[in-house]
Amino acid sequence: MKTKPLKCTMIKNIYTMLYGGLIFACAFPSMNMFYDRWNTPKWLCTLFLTGLLAVCTAILGHNRKKTSDFSRFSVWSEAATMIVILECLYALMFLFKYPTTWRIGIAGTFDNPAGLAFFLCALLPFISGMALRFLKDNGKRNIYITVALLAGTTVVLTHSRTGILCLVAYILMALKDYGKISIRPTWKTIIPAIAFTGFSILFFKPESTSGRMFILEQTWELICKRPWSGYGTGGFDREYMNQQAEFFKQHPESPVTMLADETGHPLNEFAYLWVEHGIGAPLVLLLSWAGLWHVLRKRKDISSQIGSYTLIPLLLFALFSYPFKYPLAWIAVGWCVSIAGKTYFKAFSRRKSLRALATFCLASIGIGIGTYLAHALPQEKEWGHVAREALKGKGREMMPRYARLYPHFSHNPEFLYNYTAELFQAGQTEKAWHTAQVCRKQWSKYNLELLTGDICRELRKDEEAVCHYRQAAYMCPVRFAPLEGLYYAYRNIGDTIRTDSIAQFIQQKK
Structure with missing residues (x-):
C-alpha cells in the first residue's frame, strides 16, 4: 500500500x-x-x-x-514560484551592482525590461493562486504573498508601462473575484478603469509614446495597401523601413524625424499579424483569446480561474509589445489550452x-x-563562434566556415547581413554585393542600405551607392553616416555642387 x-x-x-x-x-x-x-x-x-x-x-x-x-496547478505553481524568486533576485542584484540601470529599467536575464515584465506578469497569477490555496496555513500563505510582492515590485522597477497596467488589471480582477461584496467592482467599472490607467501612464514616457504612435501609423499605411492578404511571412521586415523612408521623403520637416530609428516590430502583435498574413490572422488570435477566456471564466476551479488571469498579460502585452517573441508566451498558451480542454482530454484517454x-x-x-x-x-x-572570431580580426580565415553555414541560414536575414558585412571586411566585395542583394529581398533595414552603399562605392558603382545612401538617410533622417557616404559618392562621381551641398548640410547639423 x-x-x-x-x-x-x-x-x-x-x-x-x-x-x-x-x-x-x-x-x-x-x-x-x-x-x-x-x-x-x-x-x-x-x-x-x-x-x-x-x-x-x-x-x-x-x-x-x-x-x-x-498540468496540476500546484505542481506548475511551485515550479513557477521557484523560478520567479531566482529571476527577481538576479534582477535586483544586477540593479544594486549597476545602479544606473534604474533610469532605463531592469531587464534581468532578458534583452529588454518589457521581456522581464511580461515573464513576471505571466507567472504572478500562479503565485497568488497558491497564497489563496493556503489561506488557513499562515506560514505558507505569507511565503507566497512575499514572493508575489517581490515579483510586483520587480515589475515596477522594469518601468514597463504595460507591466504596471497588468498589475492594475490583476488587482481589479482580484477584487471582483475575491473581494468583499460591498467593494467588488463590476465589468462596467473594471474595463474603463484599465483603459483610464493605460491612457494615464502614456504620459510617463511622452517621446516613447510619440514613437509608438508613428510606428503604428506607418504600419497602418502598409495594412491599407494589402488589408486582406498581407505581405506574407517576413513581410514586416521586408516592407516597414521602406514605408518609413517614403514618409520622410514626403515629410522631411516632420517633428518625428528625431525619433526615427530601425524598427523590427510594430509593438502590437495584432498589427504585426495583419501586415504579415492579412486581416484573418489577427481575428483568429483575438477570437482564440476570447474563446479561451470564456471557457476558463465559466469554471470555478482554481486552475481555470488562474488560467484566465494568465490570459490578461497575453492580451495586454500583445497590444503594446511583442510577447510571442519569448517562449513563455507559447508555454502559457499551451497551459491554458490544456486546462480548458482537460475534461475532453480525460474522456479521450479512457x-x-x-x-x-x-x-x-x-x-x-x-x-x-x-x-x-x-x-x-x-x-x-558555429555561427556564434565564427562571428566572434571575425570580430577579432580573423574574418578572412572564417570565410570558408561562413560559406558552409550559408545553406542552413540562407533564409535568415540576420545571418545574411552578418555574412555580407564580413565578406566586405575580408575584401570579397563582389560576393558581398551578391549576398546583400539576397538579404535585401528579405529585409529592408537602415544598416543594410548603408552597408550596400559602402559595397557599391568600393565597386565604383557610385550611382547605385547614392541610391542606397539616400534610402538609408530617409529611413533614419537623424543619422550622419548616410550623409558621409553621399559626400564621398558624389565626390567620386565628380558632382561638386552636391558634394559642397552635403558638406554644408553636415556642418549645419553639427
Missing part, C-alpha cells in the same frame, strides 16, 4: 522538476556562444525541455492505468486505442524536437 503514494510522489517530483526546468528555460541567461545571445538560448532550452516533457508524459501516461492530471495514439503523438513530438535540436544547435554555435 505504501508503494502507491510513493509512486505518486515520485511522479509529482518529476513533473515539478520538468516544469521548473521549462520555466527556467524561458528565462535562460544570455550566452555569448550564440550570435543572438539573449533569445537563442531561451528558445533552444525551451524546445529541449518541451521535447523531454512530451516523452516523459508519453511514457508515464502509457504505463499508468489511471490518467493523471499532468479509450485504449485513442490513448495509444496520444502516446505515439507525444513521443513523436519529443523525438522530432530532439532531431531538430541535434541539427540546429551545432549550426547556431
